[in-house]
Amino acid sequence: MTAWVIARNTFGEAIRKKILNVFLILALGSVLISLTFTFLEFRQQVVILKSFGLGMVQFWGLFIAIIMGISLIPADIEQRTIYTILSKPVKRYEYVLGRFLGGAITLAVNVALMGAAFLVVFLLKVNTRALESLASLDFGAFWTSWVWSGEVPGLIGGIAMVYMKLLLLLAVAVCFSTFATVTVNFFLSSAVFIAGSISSVTEAMSKSPNTPIVLRWLYAAVHYLVPNFGNYDVQNPIIHPEVPAADLPLYMWKAVFYGLAYTIILLVVGVLVFERKEV
Amino acid sequence: MENAIEICDLTKSFHSVLTGEDVIAVDHLTLDIHRGEIFGFLGPNGAGKTTTIKMLLGLIFPTSGTASILGYPPGDIEVKRKISYLPESPYFYEHLSGYEVLDFYATLFGIPAAERKKKVDELLDLVGLSDNKHKRLRHYSKGMLQRIGLAQALINDPDLLFLDEPTSGLDPIAHLDIRDMILRLRDEGRTVFLSSHQLSDVEMVCDRVSILDRGKLMRVGSLKEMLAGKSVEIRAERVRDDVFEKIKAHSSDAFTVDGAIRVRVEQSFVNETVQMIMQTGGEITAVIPGKRTLEDIFIETVREGTVS
Amino acid sequence: MSVTARRSLLALLVPLFAVVVWLQVQLDPMRKRYQPGKVTNIEIGTQFVAATLIGLKEVVAGLLWVRADEFFHSGNYAAVIPIVRIVTWLDPHQIDVYDTGAWHLSYNFTDSQERSDRRYIPPAQALYSEGIANNPDIYDLYFAQGWMNFHKVLDFKKAIELFTEANRRPAVDPATGRRRMRPQFVGHTLAHAYRKDGQIDRAIEQWRQNIRDNERYVRESGDPGEQVMVDVARNNLNQLLREKEERSRLKPLKDAKFEAQWQFLGPRKFRVFGTLDLPTGARVRLVLRDKDFKEQQFQKFSWDIDTNQTILIDDLYVKDGRFSRTIDIERDVTIYPLKAEEYVMTFTFNPLTAPDFVQDVIGFKGEGLADQKYLVVRNGVRMLEKSFIIKRNQLL
Numbered sequence: 001m002t003a004w005v006i007a008r009n010t011f012g013e014a015i016r017k018k019i020l021n022v023f024l025i026l027a028l029g030s031v032l033i034s035l036t037f038t039f040l041e042f043r044q045q046v047v048i049l050k051s052f053g054l055g056m057v058q059f060w061g062l063f064i065a066i067i068m069g070i071s072l073i074p075a076d077i078e079q080r081t082i083y084t085i086l087s088k089p090v091k092r093y094e095y096v097l098g099r100f101l102g103g104a105i106t107l108a109v110n111v112a113l114m115g116a117a118f119l120v121v122f123l124l125k126v127n128t129r130a131l132e133s134l135a136s137l138d139f140g141a142f143w144t145s146w147v148w149s150g151e152v153p154g155l156i157g158g159i160a161m162v163y164m165k166l167l168l169l170l171a172v173a174v175c176f177s178t179f180a181t182v183t184v185n186f187f188l189s190s191a192v193f194i195a196g197s198i199s200s201v202t203e204a205m206s207k208s209p210n211t212p213i214v215l216r217w218l219y220a221a222v223h224y225l226v227p228n229f230g231n232y233d234v235q236n237p238i239i240h241p242e243v244p245a246a247d248l249p250l251y252m253w254k255a256v257f258y259g260l261a262y263t264i265i266l267l268v269v270g271v272l273v274f275e276r277k278e279v
Numbered sequence: 280m281e282n283a284i285e286i287c288d289l290t291k292s293f294h295s296v297l298t299g300e301d302v303i304a305v306d307h308l309t310l311d312i313h314r315g316e317i318f319g320f321l322g323p324n325g326a327g328k329t330t331t332i333k334m335l336l337g338l339i340f341p342t343s344g345t346a347s348i349l350g351y352p353p354g355d356i357e358v359k360r361k362i363s364y365l366p367e368s369p370y371f372y373e374h375l376s377g378y379e380v381l382d383f384y385a386t387l388f389g390i391p392a393a394e395r396k397k398k399v400d401e402l403l404d405l406v407g408l409s410d411n412k413h414k415r416l417r418h419y420s421k422g423m424l425q426r427i428g429l430a431q432a433l434i435n436d437p438d439l440l441f442l443d444e445p446t447s448g449l450d451p452i453a454h455l456d457i458r459d460m461i462l463r464l465r466d467e468g469r470t471v472f473l474s475s476h477q478l479s480d481v482e483m484v485c486d487r488v489s490i491l492d493r494g495k496l497m498r499v500g501s502l503k504e505m506l507a508g509k510s511v512e513i514r515a516e517r518v519r520d521d522v523f524e525k526i527k528a529h530s531s532d533a534f535t536v537d538g539a540i541r542v543r544v545e546q547s548f549v550n551e552t553v554q555m556i557m558q559t560g561g562e563i564t565a566v567i568p569g570k571r572t573l574e575d576i577f578i579e580t581v582r583e584g585t586v587s
Numbered sequence: 588m589s590v591t592a593r594r595s596l597l598a599l600l601v602p603l604f605a606v607v608v609w610l611q612v613q614l615d616p617m618r619k620r621y622q623p624g625k626v627t628n629i630e631i632g633t634q635f636v637a638a639t640l641i642g643l644k645e646v647v648a649g650l651l652w653v654r655a656d657e658f659f660h661s662g663n664y665a666a667v668i669p670i671v672r673i674v675t676w677l678d679p680h681q682i683d684v685y686d687t688g689a690w691h692l693s694y695n696f697t698d699s700q701e702r703s704d705r706r707y708i709p710p711a712q713a714l715y716s717e718g719i720a721n722n723p724d725i726y727d728l729y730f731a732q733g734w735m736n737f738h739k740v741l742d743f744k745k746a747i748e749l750f751t752e753a754n755r756r757p758a759v760d761p762a763t764g765r766r767r768m769r770p771q772f773v774g775h776t777l778a779h780a781y782r783k784d785g786q787i788d789r790a791i792e793q794w795r796q797n798i799r800d801n802e803r804y805v806r807e808s809g810d811p812g813e814q815v816m817v818d819v820a821r822n823n824l825n826q827l828l829r830e831k832e833e834r835s836r837l838k839p840l841k842d843a844k845f846e847a848q849w850q851f852l853g854p855r856k857f858r859v860f861g862t863l864d865l866p867t868g869a870r871v872r873l874v875l876r877d878k879d880f881k882e883q884q885f886q887k888f889s890w891d892i893d894t895n896q897t898i899l900i901d902d903l904y905v906k907d908g909r910f911s912r913t914i915d916i917e918r919d920v921t922i923y924p925l926k927a928e929e930y931v932m933t934f935t936f937n938p939l940t941a942p943d944f945v946q947d948v949i950g951f952k953g954e955g956l957a958d959q960k961y962l963v964v965r966n967g968v969r970m971l972e973k974s975f976i977i978k979r980n981q982l983l
Contacts, residue, residue, distance in 0.1 A: 005386045009372065016374040043761040044652065044683055051645030051678075059643065079370040084431060087336045087364035087441075088387040089356050093588065126762045151764035200622060203615055224608045231614050234621040239645050240680035241764030242725050251617045258610040265603045268596050275588045278339035 002090050003098035010072065010102020015109070020064055024110050027060030031117045035125065046126055050155065050239045053118035057111060058162045062193075064110050065166040069173025070185040072099045073274070082279050093271040100174050100267060107166055115159035119152060151241055157252060158238040164259040165232035168266075169193055172227055175266040178273040195222055199230030227262050231255045283439050283470040284312040284335065289344035291330050291494075304330040306494035307344065312472060312487075317465050319485035319502070320474040321573075323581060327494040328474040329367065332441050335472075336364055349439060360388065363437040367444040369428035373417035377408050377427055380416060384431045402430040407456070422453045429457065439470045446480050458484055482506075482573040490580045497580045506571050510543045514565040515556045522559045526552055539564065648677035652684055659687075664695045668890055675718070685718030686731045692890070693739050698919040705900055706883070706892045706922075708740060713885035726769040729753035730776070737776070741940055743784035750777035768808070771801050771816040778823065785939055785952040785968060787831050794824035834946065837955030841948055844908075845961045845971040847871070847934035852913065854983050855925070859903065860911035863936060863971070867906050869945045872935045873914075875899040877927035878976065895926045903934075928979050936971040 014020060034052050037045060073096070076082040085095060123130045133141040173189040180188055195202070205211050206219035232255055237245035291305040305327040312318045322328050333339045335346055337354015351358035371380045381399040390398060403409045406426035416424065425445065432440055442461070446454050461484050464471055475481050481488055482502065489499035498505070510531065516539045518526075526542050527533045529552070533542040544552050553563055655670040671688030674681060692711035696704040715732035722728055733749030736742045754773050757766040774797040781790035797820040805813045847861035859873055876898040883893055903910040916923045938946060938953035949956040953969030956962070961971045 001389070002387060005383070009375075009383050013372055013374050044649065044681070046761045047678075047681060048646065048649035048653075051643070051649060055643040055646045080366055080368075081370050081372060083333075083336075083338060083364060083366040084369060084371070084384065084428075085387065086338055087359060087362070088384060088435075089359040089389070090387055091356060091588075154764065200618070224611050225604070228611055228614070230622075231611075231618060233644075234618075235645060236678065236680060237621045239678075242759035242766070243680050243722060244724050245621055247617060248621060251614065251621065254610055254614055254617075258607060258614060261603055261606045261610065265600060265607065268600055268603070272593065272596055275593065276340070278333075 003094040003101060006085070006090070006095060006098025007101035007105060010099050011105045011109075014068060014102065014106035017068075019067060020106070020110070023060050023063045023067070024113065027056060027110075027114045028117050030056045030060070031114060031121055035121055037125070047239055049122055049125055050151070051235065053122060054155070054158050054162065054235045054238070057114040057118060057159060058165070060114065061107070061111055061162060061166045062169065065107055065170045066173055066186065066189055066193075068103050068106060069170040070177050070182050070189060072103050072174055073177045074182050074185075077279050086279065092275050092277075096174070096178070096271050096274050097267065100171065100270075103170050103174065104167055107170055108163060111159060111163045111166065115156070115162075118159070119155060122151075122155065151238075154238045154241055157249075158235055161232040161234055161252060161255065164256055165229050168227050168229065168259045168262055171263040171266040171270075175270040175273075178270045178277060192226060193229055196226045196229040197233075199223055199228045202226075227266075228258070231258060281313060282311045283314045283316075284310070284346065284348055284472065286310040286331075286335070286346045287344055289331070289334060289346055290342045291327070291334060291339070292342050303494050305334070305341075308491075308494075308496050310489060310496060310499060312470065314470050315465065315468055316486040317461060317471040317473055317484050319481035319488035320472060320491065321476065321478070321481060321488055321577060322491035323476060325493075326491040328491055329443055331491070332364070332443055332472070332474060336362075336441065360435060361437060362439040362441065363432035363435060364441045365428045365432040365443060365445055367447060368421075369424060371416050371424070371427060371431075373415065376413045376415050377403060377419070377423075378412040380427060381430055381434060385434050388435045390434075398434065402433055405433070405460075406430045421448050422450060425449055425453070425457070429460065437469065439472065440464065441472045441474070443474045444477070445473070446475070446477050454480075478573045478577055488573070490577060492581050497583070498576070502573070505576055506573065510545055510571075511549050512541060512543050512565075512567040513549070513552055513556075513563065514539060514541050514567070516540075516562045516564055518556055518561040519559050522555055522561065526555065645678045648674045648681060648684075651677075652681065655684075655687075659691070664691050667691050671714070672888070672890075675714075675721075679718075679721035682718060682722050682725070682727050685714055685722075685728055689714045689718075689731070689735065693735050696922075698916060698922050700901075700915065702899065702901055703739075704922045705898045706894075706896055707890075709883045709885055710888060710890050710892060711735060713888040717888045724756060725759055726753040726756040726773060727758070729756065730769075730773055733780070734776070737780055737783070743780055743939065746780045747777065747784060747786075750780050753777075768804055771797075771804060771813065774800055775816070775820065775823070778820075782827060782951075783939060787827065787951055791824065791827055791831070794820055794827060798824065830943075830947075830951075834950045834954070837948075837950050840957035841865070841955050843936070843949075843956060843958045843971055845936060845958050845973070847973045849932060849975065849977075851981060853917075855917045855920075855923070856913070856915045857982065858911065858913045859932075859934070860909070861903075861934060861973075862909050863905045864908045865905060865936075865941075866945055866948060867904075868942055869905040869936065870940065871903040871905065871910055872933075872937065872940075873899070873901045873903055873912075874931075874933045874935070875914075875977075876931055878929040878931050879927070880931075894921070895924055897923045897925050897927065897930070899923055925979060925982055930977045930979070930982070932975040932977055934971075934973045937968065938970060939968055 034049055172192050176185045176188050202219045202223040206216050206223050287309050289308040292301045292303045295302050320328055334341050335353050346353050348358050385395040403412045406429055408426055446457050485502055487501050490497045518540050529548050530542040530544050651670050652674050655667045658666040674684045689711040692707040694703055696707055718728045729749045730753035733746045737746035754777050758769040760767050778790050778793035781793055801817040801820050844864040850858045903912050938949050956969045958971050961973045963972050
């Protein structure tokens, strides 16, 4: 409950943060830019629209997640607002959870806004008939024939995967922020993100007979113990719905559980460190 | 229970990364604060005042020693319901208005919504911010922020308040307001732990004071006792110049005003001085038991510390 | 937080990590299905790994392809192919890229007399095969590769195979991603391929099937405009039935009086000429190749062709019973290196590839064709063929 109060306040604070809003505006701008894309065949244009839209949501989302994650707790310490909070009947773990939760909500709202902009652009560019049903105020038809069919559910799934990836990154940054300074954390979290994003490389190297055995263990450790951001790169089957992607929903659920489990790990570590932190 | 706070052999040392040495911020501090008193916690900047408060609040952890607050260990969730803290130059979430920030803190105490609204309005009224309650904190002046700080420290009707430099940077009027408020808190039966280097404030409101210097407790006692000195002020008229010179040699403080003299001498020298004046045709107008200022004591204490 | 709580939390980390590793073990094999473009493929290079990191792999692929299109319009075909390679690595589902790439390979590398470099046919086939392997469930690339074999390679058997596969698969609406019926011309093209291969009864059968398919499509799509495909199929069927009927009565046989010769004009320059007593518009295929020429086989796509090979193919048009052409490959040393000691020069008239009005005279498979000297029967097709063995110094 206390954590929820802090989360709400964190959200209120974050949505007023200039830098995050700048990123959001840049993101919306870059998604809207794709309205002007016209080249090659229609099919090629659809591919670029989708990949660009999903890519932009992720690209700007990364900035938002990392900037927010590294500063959520240190900003309170820096500005000494934490003194008046922790001297109130707030348990330290409630504070950490509240800050993280607030960040997660902020991230969700940002990703949802970017995603919505992207879907609107997509429908505008690709499905002019969808607009006709909108223009004729036939919302039912719009909803059933365009929003809940065709590619939109897949794209929403893709946006959800981007969100899970960003949430995991946020948890990494928040966890590290309990012991690292903001600058150190920026590089640390970025490094973990990179190491966790090239998971197909780490996996292949850990299994390649050409890799020395010690390095194989090292790669395996990186692959299984570093948060695996690469798990969420499933945009390809979403960009190409014609390609059958067996068990994709099952995979996505497993990836979600993976992300949640890892987020809990990071929060537990963060809480354990923060319990002993001198503020 | 008689003591609001009991501090026993409390020590805090920090490891300096730069010099590689341990810096002792608080050095074996033992101190009791009685219930219902205003306790002045004095010391120059860097003496370890804020470090001590943070340890008492559970924000940082002692290297050794113990403390108990209202019978609880520092940082205990139960004790946090009964105490409050006004940090030095407090910052609050700037995106909130005065009303919202108090509402936020009240929510942290789990005060129900209806009661919260009443409470927040009352406090805003008390600290004189009712007219500005919907203004965002980023547009508040330093004095207004200090008032919000005080209001948030009162939101849970605390039994014990930690006020760290509550008057720093305030204009004289605000200064007085806050001083009055602290006195009122004592009258309501609360204990106030007032950390300050503003000696005049402490002198005017505190029941007992302690002086901390470089982590060490130098003095502690009731203000009355501490200020009550052994010197006596003698005022006289028509004192001959050679006599005045003689007295001056024994005096810590001697000057003339319109032909009248005022000297401060040790108790043991009072009879001799009075006799000397009367025998040479002078007229004693007053013999006043001397009183030292807190500043005297403070400077004296800190200087002693430096010498030792 | 109590020491017990702290220890419990620490202990909780162990099962949590176990769950995470367990999930990761399950995710890894599945993930490969959704993450083509193998970042592990060392050939891709790290700059593309960076694009992958920020989730822009497909964007990079798409934009590279836009760039390739510019090269294409400026005639820089050689620059297009490496981009095709990279794009299809990054995103193996951009099917237009395979199609366009293979088309460039098979058609656009040409000599100074506009003959295409036949050595690039195997890479084009390999590129199509790779594209099909990556996109096996839609008709597009089967049809595209079938078309190359039908139109360029003139391998009708292979074209039939591929068109048959295409004719079993759906298309995808790029706007919605939903499956839909493949275009109606796919079945039509299959029927044409049967006919070209001389399998007239299979062609008739296919046209009948097309009529049924097209009619069903008109009903199901509710698009009356599609009726035109039904009409086309009916016309084609009727015409084929008529042709079959007419061509079954080709008596007496037509003597083609085929003769072919070649004449050295200078280094890498010679004239080919001859006679063929068939209607104007018939074509004689000229093939000049290394004597031991074997078409390269690629297990996977590569544009590293054997540059020592020489193969030249040209079609010689018959006019008033004669054909003649000067072949000048002096400026095309890279395409025709002439590194071998001996060459085979073959002149072939194949009824299968002959236009309709020629087939009217000689039948679908040369049933009505006769010749004193050069008639050969191959796979049931009566064709004309004359070959020369030529030494390298005879050409230089």
